[in-house]
Amino acid sequence: MKLTGVELRRVRLPLVAPFRTSFGTQTERTALLLRAVGADAEGWGECVAMADPLYSSEYEGACADVLRRFLIPALGGLRRLDAAAVAPALAPFKGHRMAKAALEMAVLDAELRTRGEPLARALGAVHDRVPCGVSVGIMDSVPELLDAVAGYLDEGYLRIKLKIEPGWDIEPVRAVRERFGDELLLQVDANTAYTLADTRHLARLDAFGLLLIEQPLEEEDLLGHAQLARSLATPVCLDESITSARSAAAAITLGACSIVNIKPGRVGGYLEARRIHDVCAAHGVPVWCGGMLETGLGRAANVALAALPGFTLPGDTSASDRFYRTDITDPFVLADGHLPVPDSPGLGVVPLPEVLEEVTVGTEWIPL
Known part of the structure; x- marks a missing residue:
């Protein structure tokens, strides 16, 4: 496959409700989309970086810059381009995993469309639908939280994840457990908001039978997570700390986690995400798919x-209407707590032209 160029497209979508985490509150999603154009096909990618460097050191503007100046031009020198060649071609440029993942995704989509092969089949999927959980942000009050959780359960979500931070942790979790019972699949996500000094406090969560506590400490603190994991009955899951198959293997070996959240954008793409899946499966560590x-x-x-096969826990793969009244593709709709796996070539979806045009705030063409 030979690319003629890549279009960078910035879009802005309002959220149906503010989404608050320990990093801050989002009221809209600004996203950088990529359209890789070749002689025989085109493919779409999405960069998961946020508008500001709060969740990660990467942010949307920096991703656009590194794509424009370094990453996209690096593909121009390849005699033959396929998705497997993207990561080696971009390896000389340090970091920028979210930008690299978006570019790989666009090339992978285009490649699979030319072959008539769905992404799920190419990755090695074994299911035609996946169980879905939902991530519930920090609320202004416990009654508001309970109403939100009740609504998501009525919609059919199979697992609830509560965002927590110091001052919003024990009591909200207690209230949800008391209201909805011990059978509810319930977990919490700290987004690095705690330190080892909070160990005794976090141990109070053990009383609530949680599936896991996600990323309680700073992302670089593997040793701290290992120490914390030995002090908690609740399984520790790593998110921000997992940036590659190598880092996943290190975390598992150190005992820093017993569950892993895989976010393809955070690890550099779907091919590296599959390698992390394989490493975790080899160690008997369950994984689930996070969302951005x-x-x-x-x-x-x-x-x-x-x-x-290794994704044995419900992920944050919620329906489109969890965040958007109108998605840029045909919406994903929850059915019996599951979403169907697309079976058309490539990603299996394309943007709806009229919606895409409405939410676009800027485009740029990078020729090769």
């Missing part, structure tokens, strides 16, 4: 990934 408020493009790819 993706549009239908990223959601389609995440659902395909979550259909691999």
Whole structure:
């Protein structure tokens, strides 16, 4: 496959409700989309970086810059381009995993479309639908939280994840457990908001039978997570700390986690995400697919990934209407707590032209 160029497209979608985590509150999703154009096909990618460097050192503007100046031009020198060649071609440029993942995703989509092969099949999926959980942000009050959780359960979600931070942890979890019972699949996500000094406090969560506590400490603190894991009955899951198959293997070996959240954008792409899946499977560590408020493009790819055999826990692959009244693709709709795995070539979805035009705030063409 030979690319003629890549279009960078910035879109802005309002959220149906503010989404608050320990990093801050989002009221809209600004996203960078990529359209890789070749002689025989085109493919779409989505960059999961946020507008500001709060969740990660990467942010949307920096991703656009590194794509424009370094990453996209690096593909121009390849005699033959396929998705497997993207990561080696981009390896000289340090970091920028979210930008690299978006470019690989666009090339992978185009390649699979030319072959007539769905992404799920190419990755090794074994399921045609995946169980879905939902991530519930920090609320202004416990009654508001309980109403939100009740609504998601009525919609059919199979697992609830509560965002927590110091001052919003024990009591909200207690209230949800008391209101909805011990059978509810319940977990919490700290987004690095705690330190080892909070160990005794976090141990109070053990009383609530949680599936896991996600990323309680700073992302670089593997040793701290290992120490914390020895002090908690609740399984520790790593998210931000997992940036590659190598880092996943290190975390598992150190005892820093017993569950892993795989976010393809955070690890450099879907091919590296599959390698992390394989490493975890080899060690008997369950994985699940996290979310970054993706549009239908990223959601389609995440659902395909979550259909691999090692994804044994419901992920954050929620329906389109969890965040958006109108998605840029045909919406993903929850059915019996599951989403269907796309079975058309590539991602299996494409943007709806009229919606895409409405939410676009800027485009740029990078020729090769």
